[in-house]
Amino acid sequence: MAKSKPVVNDQLSYKKPSFWQLLVQNKTLILMCTPAIIFFFVFSYMPMPGAYIAFTNFQYNKGIFNSPFIGLQNFKFLFMSGQLTLLLKNTVLYNIAFILIGNLLQLMFAILLNEVASKWFKKTTQSMMFLPYFISDVLVSLLVYNLLNYDYGFISNLVRNMGSEMAKVYQMPNAWPIIIVLVNLWKGTGYGTVVYFAAITGMDTSMMEAAQIDGANGFQRIRYITLPTLKPTVVILFLFAVGGILKGNFGLFYNLVGNNSMLFKTTDIIETYVYRSMMNSFNFAQSSAVGLFQSVVGFFIVIGANAFAKKLDPDYALF
Amino acid sequence: MSNTNNQAPVILNQPKKIKLDMSDRIIRGFTYVLVTLFSIACIIPFWMVIASSFSSEEAIRRTGFTLWPSDFSLFSYELLFRSPDQMIGAYVVTIGLAVVGTLIGLFVISMTGYALQRKDFPFRNHIMFYIYFTSLFSAGLVPFYLLIKQTLNLADTYWAILLPLLMSPWLIVLMKNFVKAIPHEITESGKIDGAGDFRIFWNLILPSMKPALATIGLFLALAYWNEWYYSSLFLSSKVPYRPLQYHLYNVINKVASLKNSIAGSKVVVEDLPGETLKMATATIATGPIILLYPFVQKYFVAGLTVGSVKG
Numbered sequence: 001m002a003k004s005k006p007v008v009n010d011q012l013s014y015k016k017p018s019f020w021q022l023l024v025q026n027k028t029l030i031l032m033c034t035p036a037i038i039f040f041f042v043f044s045y046m047p048m049p050g051a052y053i054a055f056t057n058f059q060y061n062k063g064i065f066n067s068p069f070i071g072l073q074n075f076k077f078l079f080m081s082g083q084l085t086l087l088l089k090n091t092v093l094y095n096i097a098f099i100l101i102g103n104l105l106q107l108m109f110a111i112l113l114n115e116v117a118s119k120w121f122k123k124t125t126q127s128m129m130f131l132p133y134f135i136s137d138v139l140v141s142l143l144v145y146n147l148l149n150y151d152y153g154f155i156s157n158l159v160r161n162m163g164s165e166m167a168k169v170y171q172m173p174n175a176w177p178i179i180i181v182l183v184n185l186w187k188g189t190g191y192g193t194v195v196y197f198a199a200i201t202g203m204d205t206s207m208m209e210a211a212q213i214d215g216a217n218g219f220q221r222i223r224y225i226t227l228p229t230l231k232p233t234v235v236i237l238f239l240f241a242v243g244g245i246l247k248g249n250f251g252l253f254y255n256l257v258g259n260n261s262m263l264f265k266t267t268d269i270i271e272t273y274v275y276r277s278m279m280n281s282f283n284f285a286q287s288s289a290v291g292l293f294q295s296v297v298g299f300f301i302v303i304g305a306n307a308f309a310k311k312l313d314p315d316y317a318l319f
Numbered sequence: 320m321s322n323t324n325n326q327a328p329v330i331l332n333q334p335k336k337i338k339l340d341m342s343d344r345i346i347r348g349f350t351y352v353l354v355t356l357f358s359i360a361c362i363i364p365f366w367m368v369i370a371s372s373f374s375s376e377e378a379i380r381r382t383g384f385t386l387w388p389s390d391f392s393l394f395s396y397e398l399l400f401r402s403p404d405q406m407i408g409a410y411v412v413t414i415g416l417a418v419v420g421t422l423i424g425l426f427v428i429s430m431t432g433y434a435l436q437r438k439d440f441p442f443r444n445h446i447m448f449y450i451y452f453t454s455l456f457s458a459g460l461v462p463f464y465l466l467i468k469q470t471l472n473l474a475d476t477y478w479a480i481l482l483p484l485l486m487s488p489w490l491i492v493l494m495k496n497f498v499k500a501i502p503h504e505i506t507e508s509g510k511i512d513g514a515g516d517f518r519i520f521w522n523l524i525l526p527s528m529k530p531a532l533a534t535i536g537l538f539l540a541l542a543y544w545n546e547w548y549y550s551s552l553f554l555s556s557k558v559p560y561r562p563l564q565y566h567l568y569n570v571i572n573k574v575a576s577l578k579n580s581i582a583g584s585k586v587v588v589e590d591l592p593g594e595t596l597k598m599a600t601a602t603i604a605t606g607p608i609i610l611l612y613p614f615v616q617k618y619f620v621a622g623l624t625v626g627s628v629k630g
Binding site: 152 | 340341342343345346347349350351353354355357358359360361362364365367368371379380382383384385386427428430431433434435437440441442446449450451453455456457458459460461462463464465466469470471482483485486488491515516517520541544545546547548551552564565567568571572594597598601604605608609612613616619620623624
């Protein structure tokens with residue numbers, strides 16, 4: 001390093017500092033990033049070679065790299081048995097429902113709240129709607145149980161008091177898509193509303209005032225001012241969500257459904273399958289095959305969504 | 320309402336008064352009803368848990384869960400406090416993890432976030448990409464599980480919970496966005512005074528970013544408080560005390576653990592107030608969040624406003 005020093009001082013033959021010089025110059029900043037670099041190396045990059053397990057007939061005592069290599073057989077089995085198709089279908093359909101209905105509700109609440117004058121009302125209702133976001137999925141499952149449990153559930157009792165027979169919800173696979181979507185809306189609407197509401201309050205109020213003076217009514221203001229200002233936020237959040245369309249909310253599904261195999265047909269998503277086949281049936285290889293499939297396909301979906309966003313408007317791109 | 324367009328000059332005389340026409344009234348009426356109903360729906364389930372935890376088991380068997388404690392009883396709490404070491408242990412573990420994890424996480428995240436937003440740091444984009452890439456692609460659960468269990472040998476230790484939750488790409492991006500708002504002149508002035516980069520960060524930047532620290536610290540603390548996932552993966556029954564939410568998970572899902580938690584309290588298992596005991600455990604495990612929520616909520620809102628939309 002000492003050898004390269006004179007070059008820097010020589011103004012005529014000024015050269016860009018070499019890599020090593022940059023390292024030395026920025027050593028403190030690099031050191032400041034080092035804990036995070038180590039963290040992501042250990043917990044995110046070190047497991048990556050382990051994805052090889054998806055191509056093996058894994059035996060726990062032999063470890064990943066000494067287990068026999070069997071090529072694509074794990075994937076083949078998952079495809080042929082129809083398991084992977086079912087998981088993909090469930091995961092994607094749930095996400096579509098979450099994204100569409102969720103965003104619609106969040107937008108609606110944010111826009112409506114903006115039309116209300118009372119600060120107190122806005123603050124209080126926002127706080128109330130935001131509360132479910134803070135609660136662990138374990139508690140959420142208990143809340144649902146409180147409502148739907150056949151013997152003691154609140155809704156079960158209401159139905160009975162009205163003279164009808166209550167269905168055994170925990171044995172009805174077809175009821176769960178509706179229940180899970182509702183629970184997800186209950187948990188996430190407040191969060192999304194706060195995000196959209198922040199975007200609305202951040203917008204230029206002079207336009208709104210001008211429109212009011214010009215006599216625009218409530219519907220017109222929403223249609224021509226609020227919605228267009230929200231468009232970038234909506235597009236970005238939407239693309240974010242589409243990028244994650246293969247990712248499921250493990251905590252929510254696993255706590256609501258658990259190991260109740262009667263409901264798997266309509267409720268099993270990639271994450272719950274991966275978890276169960278690893279923790280309950282110790283099928284590490286197949287479990288990781290599903291996980292790897294999700295990671296790879298998901299990666300290309302994110303890249304695709306980002307490229308699409310860039311094409312729409314460079315400002316929309318996530319990275 | 321009678322001020323229509325042909326009387327425009329009149330409006331000029333009273334510029335402060337905003338007209339409320341029919342559509343405004345419809346929207347407002349609709350909003351009040353809809354938002355109020357939804358907000359109540361967001362609160363009621365919590366109320367129901369608390370109410371049923373104060374009911375007697377018999378009343379719940381008779382009438383189911385209700386909105387008001389039927390046949391008020393403290394029996395489930397009495398049972399919990401008769402052999403409280405499971406609950407106290409869970410509290411101690413959870414608070415310990417949350418405090419230590421939040422402090423370490425905050426320190427590392429803010430340090431990294433500061434370095435990565437420095438425009439004169441030539442490696443900032445490389446490091447940011449290195450971090451961000453982990454949110455785009457991962458090896459999946461199984462290799463991660465084997466890493467913790469076989470390679471690092473952390474199963475059945477609290478490290479397996481403390482470490483993975485320390486930071487995330489999203490929190491680092493969020494922090495970076497917060498720090499960006501601090502004028503670069505502060506860094507410059509520090510440099511002129513001859514301070515090193517770490518000293519600038521520690522003495523000049525950190526004190527001026529208390530809102531950011533509050534927001535991200537709360538995100539971290541909440542993640543530790545609600546943690547049950549890594550516990551379910553890595554803590555076997557060998558570990559005497561589990562984090563609160565995982566303890567709750569076990570109480571809900573396993574009658575066995577329920578029996579254990581009140582073993583020695585001389586209650587016949589058949590008489591166990593299973594339902595109310597679940598509710599009481601849930602109330603105690605979630606109580607602190609509900610109590611603190613009104614005070615900390617605004618920091619979360621601030622965080623969402625700054626960072627959730629774009630990295």
